[in-house]
Each structure stands twice: as structure tokens, then as C-alpha cells.
Amino acid sequence: MQQTGVFVKxxxxxxxxxxxxxxxxxxxxxxxxxxxGYNSYGSNENLCGSRKSQMGEQPPASGFxxxxxxxxxxxxxxxxxxxxxxxxxxxxxxxxxGFDEExxxxxxxxxxxxxxxxKTLTVLNPMKPADGSIMNETDLTGPMxxxxxxxxxxxxxxKVHFGYVYGLSAIGCLAMHALLNLMSVPGVSHGCxxxxxGYCLLPMVILSSSAVVFSLQGILGTLLAxxxxxxxxxxxxxxxxxxxxxxxxxxxxxxxxxxxxxLFALLTVF
Amino acid sequence: xxxxxxxxxxxxxxxxxANIDILRPYFDVEPVQVxxxxxxxxxxxxxxxxxxxxxxxxYGPLMLVFTLVAILLHGMKTSDTIIREGTLMGTAIGTCxxxxxxxxxxxxFLAYLCNAQITMVQMLSLLGYGLFGxxxxxxxxxxxxxxxxxxxxxxxxxxxxxLRMVAVLVSRTVGHTxxxxxxxxxAALHMLFLLYLHFAYHKVVExxxxxxxxxxxxPFQRVARDIPVVSNAVLNTTAKAVALTL
Numbered sequence: 001m002q003q004t005g006v007f008v009k010x011x012x013x014x015x016x017x018x019x020x021x022x023x024x025x026x027x028x029x030x031x032x033x034x035x036x037g038y039n040s041y042g043s044n045e046n047l048c049g050s051r052k053s054q055m056g057e058q059p060p061a062s063g064f065x066x067x068x069x070x071x072x073x074x075x076x077x078x079x080x081x082x083x084x085x086x087x088x089x090x091x092x093x094x095x096x097x098g099f100d101e102e103x104x105x106x107x108x109x110x111x112x113x114x115x116x117x118x119k120t121l122t123v124l125n126p127m128k129p130a131d132g133s134i135m136n137e138t139d140l141t142g143p144m145x146x147x148x149x150x151x152x153x154x155x156x157x158x159k160v161h162f163g164y165v166y167g168l169s170a171i172g173c174l175a176m177h178a179l180l181n182l183m184s185v186p187g188v189s190h191g192c193x194x195x196x197x198g199y200c201l202l203p204m205v206i207l208s209s210s211a212v213v214f215s216l217q218g219i220l221g222t223l224l225a226x227x228x229x230x231x232x233x234x235x236x237x238x239x240x241x242x243x244x245x246x247x248x249x250x251x252x253x254x255x256x257x258x259x260x261x262x263l264f265a266l267l268t269v270f
Numbered sequence: 271x272x273x274x275x276x277x278x279x280x281x282x283x284x285x286x287x288a289n290i291d292i293l294r295p296y297f298d299v300e301p302v303q304v305x306x307x308x309x310x311x312x313x314x315x316x317x318x319x320x321x322x323x324x325x326x327x328x329y330g331p332l333m334l335v336f337t338l339v340a341i342l343l344h345g346m347k348t349s350d351t352i353i354r355e356g357t358l359m360g361t362a363i364g365t366c367x368x369x370x371x372x373x374x375x376x377x378x379f380l381a382y383l384c385n386a387q388i389t390m391v392q393m394l395s396l397l398g399y400g401l402f403g404x405x406x407x408x409x410x411x412x413x414x415x416x417x418x419x420x421x422x423x424x425x426x427x428x429x430x431x432x433l434r435m436v437a438v439l440v441s442r443t444v445g446h447t448x449x450x451x452x453x454x455x456x457a458a459l460h461m462l463f464l465l466y467l468h469f470a471y472h473k474v475v476e477x478x479x480x481x482x483x484x485x486x487x488x489p490f491q492r493v494a495r496d497i498p499v500v501s502n503a504v505l506n507t508t509a510k511a512v513a514l515t516l
Contacts (some may be wrong), residue, residue: 032515040342179297182297183291183298183329209381237425248300248301249300251301252299252300252301252304252329255333256333256336259333259336259337259340262340263343266343266344266347270347
């Protein structure tokens, strides 16, 4: 009976593990000193790879081994029984059962405000060199927020163009994904491209919010639109070239990004 | 059952990516190379006795076609063109890509008939870079609305890029009749396309401009260039002054 009780607890813990698809990637650029243990592990990973499941907010050394084993369990999704796990390692983990002690919702959803803020700052400052590991996690929360913000500011200016925004972003992502796969030696995933393009949409939100205040159809509007397009494409190409190690081809990536953001600007101005 | 569907979808996606890899070597360029080729596309070569080298890359031509689409869209938006059956974007993309792919294939077919030594990728590349002249011309003339200026650009810039393409093709063909057929067709299509782009998407501008510029403007009149002081007028007068001093 005791064994079945342990077994049931074991199963519950396993079902908790299946949910951790979007846990945090402890990247190098935050000032948290808890992450020293993860540095070497992070450098071994592929750029913009498939979803990784890692532990967030863990004590460094003891949590290291289970996270490695957890990664290997990702290839066995569908099988709940993992004989390689022993109950000893499970007790180290700080995700016990119980409703009160469940991890907070944002953590489970993988929304890390700190990371989102870091990436936003990187986009807003196109002159600062970007970290190559910045786009290793496929975070679509920030981009969704920016798309909605763009639609909302367009709505404030009297244009109901939500569908256009989504359609343009989707087609733009597909096209950029194809182009980047052709031009870079390591490939990229759709999520990575969508994430970068979505984050660099932020200056376009600034443009459309200024369209609420004054009309953009004069010379000032054209100049402002050109400036914002340049800003967006510079940020996007900077992040892409640093993430894909394509030195010297930044202009070649910036130009298609500029065309895409130019379409967004056309939507905003007219 | 679902397993089979999933497997079929996966193999379809895989074959799609496998096909994309075929195009990979055509996109391996540096920015300096692209810039050099863009400038070269406006310079007709003098030596037509031995076959000229054509760079078989697709990045530059693809970007130029997309630029042409963007310029067309901008022109259509500023002139408030209304397309009844279809969308602005669809029309622009269809026109530009249709020209690039269609005329390339047609000239490739003619080249096959006339025994010219050129491959499909080279033809796509040549025609794509030839669109650089079109981009410049349309960009300038969609913003400065002078018919005479357009004709000067049409003959000058369009003519230069056509001459370059013609020279390259001539260097790769033997026989006078074949050269004449091939180059005549290409020149005619290229120049006529520029003419079509200018007039089809821009003829609305003249009338609308008069009504749009300023509330004190009298209603729509067919006057020649009698536009009050606004940005376009400034550009127009500048262009006039430049033309007069030349």
C-alpha cells in the first residue's frame, strides 16, 4: 500500500513535469548570480532550437542533474513511466504537490517579465551590440502584446486593421524564415523569426501612436516613417546577425526587414 | 490513421524544405557584391565578341522585385488608385512577379530557339537586375510629376539597363537574325513594361493632386502644373530649375 502511495505521488510529479514546456532559459545577460551553474550548459545548446524545458529559480548545483535528465525525457513524451528517475532526485525539486505550493501562473506559462523587458530594451537601443543568446527562447508573449498594441493604436486613429496586421506579420514571418534559412548556415525556426520580428515591431507602435496626434501624410510624416522603418530594420537585422553569426551580411538582412516594416508603415500612414 | 496523416504531412514538409535547399547557393552573397552588380546593371558593356559573365544569384533580383512592388504600392496609395477586382497588394505583387518570371521564361524559351547560351537562373538574374532601372525611374517619377521628366528617365535610365541586357545577350548569341529576334523582343518588353507601370498606376495623380492640395484650391481644373506652394510644388520647381540650367 505504501508503495502504491509513493507510486501515485511519483505519477503526479511526472504530470507536473509535462507542463514545463516554457520554463525559463537562464541566459547570460541578466545580472542574476544564481545562473553561474547554467552557463556552460547554455552554451552547448543549439541556437533557436526546439522547446526546451528547464528549471527556473532553482538552487544551482543540486538542480542541475535533474534538468539534464528532464531534457532527455522530452524525447519520450507520451510515456509517463520513466524508470530512470528515482524518488531521491525528485525530493530535491521545489515543485511539490498541493494547490498552495504550485508554481505561480506566470512561471508556468513561461512569461518572464524580466526577459521581455531586456529584449524590449535591446530593440529600443539599436546601437548597442546584441547578445547572441538573446533569442534562444521562443517567446511569443512580447510580440503578441506589440501586435495588439499596434492594432489598438491604429484603432485610435480610426483604422480597424487588425486583420491586416496579423496577415502581414504571418506572411512576413514565413518569407523571412525562408530567406534566413537560405542565407544562414545554421537554420532558424519559425518561432525564433516570429519572436524577433514581433519585438522589433515596437517602434512601429510608436509611429502609429503619433499618427493619432497628427496626420502622417506630409513631409514630416514621411520622414518620421522612414526613420522608424530604419530603426526597426536595424534592430531586427542586428539581432538576426548576432544570433545566426552572419557577420558582414547585416545590410542584406536589413533590407528585406525594411521592406516588411515599410509595408506596416504604409498601413499606418495611409 | 492519425499517425499516417501526420507522417504524410511531415514528409510533405520535409520535401518542401529539401526543395528550398536547392536554392541555397544562389543566395550566398556579400553586400559589396550586390552593390557592385547593381551599379554594373546600368553600364552597357562594349565587348560583345566573347560571352559576358552573368552572375547567377537570386538575392539581388528578388529584392529588386520586392522593391518594385513596394514602389508600386506607394504610388498607388499616394494616387488613391482604386482596384475594383482584387486588392492593391495582390495587383502589385502579381504584376511584378508575373513580369519577372513570365518574361524570363519567355526570353529563355526564345534563347533556346535562337541557340543562345544562357541558363534559366542567369536569365532570371539578368532581368531582375534590369529592373533596377525601373525602380529608380518609378521612384523618382511617382514623386515628381512631370511627363517630360518621365520620358527623359524612360529613355535614359530604362534605355541604359535595356542596353546592358541586350549587350550581354548579343555576346552570347551567334547569327544576326537570332540576335535581332532575341534582343528586339527583350528591349521592347522591358521598355513597354516601364511605360505601362508609369501610366497604369499613376494617371489618376494629376487630377487628384489638384483637389488634395490645400483647402483654398479651386475645384478640379485641368491646368498644366498650376499647383500652389506645397511640398510637391517645391519639388517640381526644383526639377524645373535643374532642367533649365542643364
